Amino acid sequence: MNKWYQLKSYSLRQRIFMSMILLTVFSSILISLVSIFHFRYEAQKYHEERLSRKENAIKQHIEYILKNTPYKLTEENTFKIFRNKIFELSDIHGLEVNFFNLKGRLILSSNPYYYSQKKTIQLKKETLDKLESSSNQRILFIRLNRDDQNVIASYSYIKNNNFKSFAILNVPYVESNDFYNEEISNFLKRYAQVYVVMLIFSIYFSFTLSKTITKSLTQISEKIELTRLNQRNEKLALQPGDQEINALIQSYNNMVDELEESAQKLAQSEREYAWREMAKQVAHEIKNPLTPMKLTVQSFQRRFNPDDPNITKKINDYSETLIQQIDTMSAVANAFSNFASMPAQDNESLNIVKVAKIALEIFNEDYIRFISNEDEVILHFDKTQLIRIITNLVKNAIQAIPEEQKEKLVEVKLERTKTTVRLYVKDNGIGIAEDQKQLIFEPKFTTKNSGMGLGLAIIKNIVENYNGFITFESTIGIGSTFCVELPIK
Structure with a gap:
């Protein structure tokens, strides 16, 4: 709140000037952030597409291996099929290759790090569930490796000749954003040079424009400062040679002529309008229950039969209906009698x-x-x-x-x-x-x-x-x- 009052303490000219400068700074920062976001988005999109191409190439290579293997394409034979081919796959395509069984346990890997671990490598259940429910049976995960680099990990199924899955292929891809980081750096350097020129121009333009806008307003504000709406107002004298100011002054003088005459009429009209609206609402709220009450009584009168064995129940039903509508009318009447607009x-x-x-x-x-x-x-x-x-x-x-x-x-x-x-x-x-x-x-x-x-x-x-x-x-x-x-x- 203190900052807001401090802002209001500045003159209109100062606020226009600062607002235009802040708008220029804000738009420049926004452009920079959007540009950085765009560069990073393009980098991520490029890496994902590159991983997809390499993964497709690996899968084609795997299909060739599967066609020429003497082993039956089953989960149990996955290790035998790829044990002599996994490093070949990794070297040819330049990516790490891992094979997991359908339960998520690591079977084979081209990364020696996994073999140095004494514990069993197991995929999370969340990963297996997402892969199984995926429409194209392929999912991507982005994580940080030990060197704080982004790694895009691809998981997909390997199928046999009967299109039945018997293993899970995992291809990790380490993002290298050196090129895009250099592009961002060059862009920001060029943009900073343009921004300095633009800021200087904005300061000059803002100063000139704010001075022009507030000049006329300052002149007339000195005349209007003494004007009061709760008393008889004096007219303002026209300013020679200034058509815009004279038009504003003439409008004000015309308003002063009509203000005193219309003030009393307005007050009287507002009082009458308030009472009319209140009367309409009272009438409407009371009229609503009266119509169904009349219909209920007429219906009871036509259908009344003293010999009817259910006459007691019907009388109770009719009575309950009438009582509800009477309660509604009573609530409306009580509310308006206490000057409330509607029942509480x-x-x-x-x-x-x-x-x-x-x-x-x-x-x-x-x-x-x-x-x-x-x-x-x-x-x-x-x-x-x-x-x-x-x-x-x-x-x-x-x-x-x-x-x-x-x-x-x-x-x-x-x-x-x-x-x-x-x-x-x-x-x-x-x-x-x-x-x-x-x-x-x-x-x-x-x-x-x-x-x-x-x-x-x-x-x-x-x-x-x-x-x-x-x-x-x-x-x-x-x-x-x-x-x-x-x-x-």
Whole structure:
């Protein structure tokens, strides 16, 4: 923080000058690092390609040996086949050659160092697993040898006439980067000479440009310094012979004329707007539960039968549904009465599958389908807000399907992953136009003749408060699918 305040203490001219110099230095360093990285990448690529060519030559030589050997091509005969040929292979191709059995134990080597060791040389299980799972049955490892040189070790299978592996060929290749290191050194020397000239030019150009930019600003800043927005402001006098400054001063003078008049209007407008938005949100949040409550009562009235043996259970179900919606309305009313924008979160462990089924009971449409890949998915969430999400999305899906459409479908699907639960609400309605998709979550935006367009905006706010997100896909004439993804804590 201290460094930041120190930077702000410099004048604008000084900051422009230092910024341009730092940009030049930074770009030069970046170019140097990229160039060094490129040289090293080219060196590594060259060594890998060279190793591949030499390895192919060794394999061709091995194939010739295998064709002319009197021994059967098996793992047990590997030592007999190559014991008189391994040093020939190494000398001709100029590389160390090692043979391992399929279990990773060293059978034969052209390096005398391995024979001076009393212990058995064994490949790591990780190496064997990677070789076995490799698509081309060849892997490369890069390591440091005793002289701190990079060694690229190639491992591949040796196969018999039946294409069955009976041994592992290891070809170590020691990188020699003397040529590339010399190239890097020469490049940096030449680049340093160019960089000195470029830095001198940058210093001159930065100084001149910063002086030109800040000259006009310095002149007008002295005039504007006495200007205050919380009091009546005096106009600035025009500067003769300076069109750019005069244009800025004239704009400021026009702003002063309008500022006093608009200040009171703006304050009044902001107060009225805040109350209108609050009233809309209250009305919308209370209206959402009222519609399903009305539908529930109507459904109960049509289906009520005192002689039904399950009448007690049905009354309890209807009552539970109404109580949930009443609780939602009560939470909204209490929150706004305390000047809160939305009800506070009252999180609890919920079976989201059960809550979704209860939320869907208020809808009488027979084309609503519910699908879940599990009977129980526990989610730490506010119950009323979860019901609000489901009922809002389902209600929007129903309203998106025209009344005259013959085949109607609203599919509610719950899907659990390792870390999240996804709620899909799919309809086969009219879809959302391309020019409306970017506005769909904006407050007060709606595609319906009724409603205030706050439902999806409120849902998005609830979901994001739980570190989740809501997305949708829609095609005109086919329908829409909304997806709410929430983390499982």
